[in-house]
Amino acid sequence: MNIVWATSESVPFAKTGGLADVSASLPAALAERGHQVSVIMPYYPQQFARLHLEFDGRHDLLGVPFGGGTEWAAVRYKEIAPNLTYYFIEYNKYFDRATLYDWNGWEYPDNAQRFIFFSRAAMQCVLAMKLTPDILHLNDWHSALCAVYLRSSLYNELDAFRRCRSVMTIHNIGYQGVFDKGNIYWTGLGWDYFNYQCLEFYDRINLLKGGIMCADMVSTVSRTYAEEILSPDYGFSLDPSLRHRASQGRLCGIPNGIDIQVWNPADDAKIPAQFTADNPAGKKQCKAALQKRFGLPVRPDVPVFGVLSRLAYQKGLDVFAASLEDMLYHDDSQFVLIGSGDPGLQGHFQYLANRYPKRFSVYIGYASDADSHLLEAGSDFFVMPSRYEPCGLNQMYSMRYGTLPVVRHTGGLADTVKNYSPETLNESTGFVFWDLNPESLRNTIRWAADVYRQSPDAIRAMRRNGMTADFSWNHTAAQYEKMYHDAHQ
Numbered sequence: 001m002n003i004v005w006a007t008s009e010s011v012p013f014a015k016t017g018g019l020a021d022v023s024a025s026l027p028a029a030l031a032e033r034g035h036q037v038s039v040i041m042p043y044y045p046q047q048f049a050r051l052h053l054e055f056d057g058r059h060d061l062l063g064v065p066f067g068g069g070t071e072w073a074a075v076r077y078k079e080i081a082p083n084l085t086y087y088f089i090e091y092n093k094y095f096d097r098a099t100l101y102d103w104n105g106w107e108y109p110d111n112a113q114r115f116i117f118f119s120r121a122a123m124q125c126v127l128a129m130k131l132t133p134d135i136l137h138l139n140d141w142h143s144a145l146c147a148v149y150l151r152s153s154l155y156n157e158l159d160a161f162r163r164c165r166s167v168m169t170i171h172n173i174g175y176q177g178v179f180d181k182g183n184i185y186w187t188g189l190g191w192d193y194f195n196y197q198c199l200e201f202y203d204r205i206n207l208l209k210g211g212i213m214c215a216d217m218v219s220t221v222s223r224t225y226a227e228e229i230l231s232p233d234y235g236f237s238l239d240p241s242l243r244h245r246a247s248q249g250r251l252c253g254i255p256n257g258i259d260i261q262v263w264n265p266a267d268d269a270k271i272p273a274q275f276t277a278d279n280p281a282g283k284k285q286c287k288a289a290l291q292k293r294f295g296l297p298v299r300p301d302v303p304v305f306g307v308l309s310r311l312a313y314q315k316g317l318d319v320f321a322a323s324l325e326d327m328l329y330h331d332d333s334q335f336v337l338i339g340s341g342d343p344g345l346q347g348h349f350q351y352l353a354n355r356y357p358k359r360f361s362v363y364i365g366y367a368s369d370a371d372s373h374l375l376e377a378g379s380d381f382f383v384m385p386s387r388y389e390p391c392g393l394n395q396m397y398s399m400r401y402g403t404l405p406v407v408r409h410t411g412g413l414a415d416t417v418k419n420y421s422p423e424t425l426n427e428s429t430g431f432v433f434w435d436l437n438p439e440s441l442r443n444t445i446r447w448a449a450d451v452y453r454q455s456p457d458a459i460r461a462m463r464r465n466g467m468t469a470d471f472s473w474n475h476t477a478a479q480y481e482k483m484y485h486d487a488h489q
Contacts, residue, residue: 141177144211226253290378399466
């Protein structure tokens with residue numbers, strides 16, 4: 001198949017979250033399986049500068065109908081691997097920004113125009129570069145409008161799109177691209193598309209809704225999350241649209257995988273000592289290095305709990321904050337947190353780190369690659385108390401490195417982490433709690449610490465279970481192939 005993958009971010013070019021990881025790994029896995037994959041994303045000069053990337057070429061004049069006229073962009077392109085080429089939409093007015101979507105916690109006021117432009121530019125890129133896709137795979141609200149364009153008279157009769165079908169993947173339904181309805185002007189679609197079966201959403205436009213309603217198939221990134229978003233509690237007001245697509249047999253959940261080459265403790269050059277499930281000794285060196293790196297006493301006997309997260313409501317870090325001080329005061333455990341986001345949480349965590357410097361270390365900011373890998377390799381446990389988690393990747397990275405997740409039972413966390421029980425030790429990989437409150441989280445962390453001290457054989461068994469589990473993209477890619485065929489039915 002010829003697959004065009006449209007995304008706002010992809011590792012290593014630009015990243016804010018898991019979407020970037022998926023947009024690197026899954027296209028690569030599909031290409032390895034023989035498909036011709038073209039990834040289209042914005043060219044962010046300030047993000048790309050650090051890469052010193054040499055491009056294969058540049059298409060200088062990409063005409064993009066926009067509003068009442070035509071804007072002129074360019075397309076840089078580079079073949080990354082056999083069957084895998086990236087196309088970067090260059091338009092500095094919208095994409096030459098210090099960050100991708102916001103500044104100091106405030107969304108850019110022109111985000112509607114930026115990603116309406118990107119969606120239209122992606123469609124024009126297909127034409128200009130003669131890509132003739134069988135599948136147009138869209139990711140989150142930033143490219144969702146492409147599904148609407150594909151159904152419209154602007155593109156559906158063109159030879160390049162005649163056999164094309166669209167797939168809309170929801171990585172996080174909490175972000176939808178909701179804007180003032182006047183932005184319909186920039187789409188070129190006209191007011192005919194401002195209705196409840198397409199873009200209209202409480203008298204505003206909702207780009208993700210348009211993608212959901214117009215795509216041939218809609219997917220999410222775990223089976224449990226695909227069920228959760230059908231309810232008002234998790235659907236963020238799009239549950240009626242999703243239930244409609246589910247009733248048509250057009251909604252499915254496919255769990256993410258991870259890049260097992262990048263996340264491989266056996267040959268990871270970013271950690272101080274490599275290790276495997278059969279030879280785990282290097283993990284102790286990684287733990288000592290983590291403690292030293294973050295200014296904690298180097299003690300092999302104390303359990304270390306790692307946290308790497310956006311400090312956001314979704315991630316439940318407010319609950320972690322409320323549970324933490326009691327443990328810092330009473331328990332002999334260590335915590336390392338890397339993250340940024342909510343200023344109140346940042347301040348609270350910094351206060352606790354100053355008050356309990358031998359038990360808690362915090363770094364406010366984005367984690368470097370080296371620190372991310374060290375945290376996964378050196379921690380004993382990894383805490384993810386998410387309110388909702390479409391899939392989650394860190395719990396899989398953790399298990400790959402013999403680090404046991406402590407997670408709430410939701411979305412992809414529920415699908416990937418098997419709760420500890422002596423009776424099912426042969427398949428246990430972590431510690432799971434259900435009720436999102438400080439007491440439940442605190443009790444689960446203490447439970448994990450108790451097992452660490454009292455049942456080291458159980459800890460070793462669970463580490464082995466996690467390290468030998470198959471989280472590769474190969475199985476996942478096969479499920480996407482089936483969905484692509486279903487999109488043509």
